[in-house]
Amino acid sequence: MLSPTLRTTLNIMSTIRTQMNLAAANRLSTVHRHLSTTSQVNKIEKLTVFGAGLMGAGIAQVGAQSGLKVILSDVTDKALENGLNIISKSLSRVAKKKSPDDIEGFTSNILKNIETTTDAAKAVQDSDLVIEAIIESIKVKRDLFGFLDEKAKAECIFASNTSSLSVKEIAESCSNDRQARFAGLHFFNPVPAMKLVEIIKTPQTSTETFEALKEVTLRMNKSPVSCNDTPGFIVNRLLVPYLLEAIRMVERGDATPEDIDTAMELGAGYPMGPFKLLDFVGLDTTSYIAQGWREKAQSGEISKELVEPIGLLDKLVKEGKLGRKSGQGFYEYDNKK
The missing domain is CATH 1.20.5 (Single alpha-helices involved in coiled-coils or other helix-helix interfaces)
Structure with missing residues (x-):
């Protein structure tokens, strides 16, 4: 007891x-x-993409393939129709590998996840994530996001697919609360095939926003990398000065485009030499980026020597020799094929 x-x-x-x-x-x-x-x-289920060109259509496609409900928006019905055609053709190529016995059924099931509208306010009213893939103009991008800021729900994340502009400057068109839910989300062309996505953080981007974007890009079967809001981010910050220096080598008479391409492909293991890549990207695009960076160089964000004007590049652009899309750049192309 x-x-x-x-x-x-x-x-x-x-x-x-x-x-x-x-x-x-x-x-x-x-x-x-x-x-x-x-x-x-943090769970993103509804995606809105602005811009139905190659990039916007590609982003909408990979979003729909990952199971997201996607709204693709542009200013005209014709642009949206063109975007859907881009997606349909791309999905048909995917279906030949994934579902060769039912290409039409595979394509149709993915397209069911995509709606289109020219009404920007309606496009974002229920969205969890808005990705902009429109013209590379900071004013146009700021105008769009400034308008959408009052239309989207408070927890919606905004992202720009810009490849060369300051994400922070674009985000400043929005409220302080939205700026915490604003980042860069830089996909690469062609979006369905390229695995890389750069997630660009501004000083205001919250950890929750970054993690949400990382999670959704992984769901899209992409490989996300993180970068601060610096000119060119990771890839273009290294790539553009390399391309410009290659042009300077030709301008100085150091070597021919053919020999430089061969050297970099066989000596450095690059899949495409700098001049083949320049023609693929477009000489006007490269020139435009360099011009924008020269403004950044004035404030010390990038070295002035890296982006000094190149007479040869300016000459080719003025002559309309822009690369593959014009039929001639550093090489000549038969666009009739």
Whole structure:
């Protein structure tokens, strides 16, 4: 038989254990609620893409393929029709590998995830993520996001697919709260085939926003990398000066485009030499980026020597020799094939 003292001690210990178990259960419940809430906030299910060109159509396609409900928006019905045609042709190529016995069914099922509209306000009213893939003009981008800021729900994330402009400067067209949910999301062309996506963080971009964008790009079967909002981000910051220096080598008479391409393909293992790449990207595009960077060089964000004007590049652009799209750049192309 237990003594009164021992019985009292055991009762006290039992009470303490009960209180500790209740406290632990409460803490666990709080953690579960927090995780559940975070998951709901960060989970992106509805995507809106502005711009139905090659980039916008590609982004809409990979979003739809990953199971997202996508709204593709542009200023005209003709542009949207063109975007859907781009997506349909691309999906047909994918279907030949993934579903060769039912190409039409495969394509149709993906297209069911995509709606189109020319009404910008309607396009974002229920969106979790808005990606802009329109003309590379900071004014046009700022005007679009400034308008959408008042139309989208508060928790919606905004992202720009810009390849050369300051994400921070674009985001400043929005409220302070939205700027925390604003980032760059730079896909590469052609979007369905290229695995890389650069996620660009401004000083205001929240950790939650970055993680949400990382999660959704992984769902799109992409390989995301992170970068601060610096001119050119990662790829173009290294690539553009390399392309410009290759042009300078030809301008100085150091070597021919053919020999430089061969050297970089065989010596450095690059799949495409700088001049083949320049013609593929477009000499006007490269010139435009360099001009924009020269403005950044004035403020010390990038070295002036890297982006000094090149007479040969300017001459080719003025002559309309822009690369593959014009039939001639550093090489000649038969666009009739």
